[in-house]
Amino acid sequence: MFAVNWLAIVLAALMGFLVGGIWYGPVMGKKWMGAVGLSEEQVKQANMGMVYGGAFAFSLLASWTLAHTFATYAQDLSVPVKIMTAFGVALGFIVPALGTNYLFSQKSKTLFFIDAGYWLLFYIAMGTVHAYMP
């Protein structure tokens, strides 16, 4: 459980964070705000330390889980297989979880695709870091 590369865990979480900044900033920022129904003022009102600190803590947990999962595989995985596995984790666990939540809470397809797309990119970024820094 602790025999993991901690530097890689922090770096991978940072990469995920960076991808998020780009995805929810210049790429999808406006679309996301419209889809989620928040105004710029509402977004700015929140406690930013709590939002970003919490998000980073969750990213670290996700990053550790990915490293731990790779470490417990029965066989050694090559770099491309690790990146594919990370992508598969997002596609097979996170995207369907968001899907069911968003269906029941009657969210738009746009929001689902923006958020699902983010998780696929997040895990590709994390998977790449962990694949090169086992």
Place this chain on the structure above:
Amino acid sequence: MGEINMVAVVAATLAFFVVGAVWYGALFGKPWQRETGITKPPQGAQVAKIMGLTLAFEMLVVLMLDHTIARTGASGHVILMIATGFGLSIMTPAIGINYLHQRKSLTLFLIDAGHFVVGMAAAGLVLLALR
């Protein structure tokens, strides 16, 4: 992908679905309605669409779980740990980050994340029992 026991996969999917029905019905239906502001249940064709897609999503999760168990060679209680652990440390952080940015309440986060942790545990239990 390795060999897939379809009976176990379907049973685990149904277990996940039943957890959801109890979770958002008898257990946390009221607080969930309060937090989301959704009070009217979906009608007609909408019901079939939501339920059908939910079953499909949950089956995808169970197939991935089964595949992970096969690839890691896990057995016994390790299967339960993987299932619950993925709910806790893959699905929960993703929901958490999304909800932080969407400015959702802690209550809604705990209800929705809890559903996946318990649903994954139930799915893992069925996969373990029907191996």
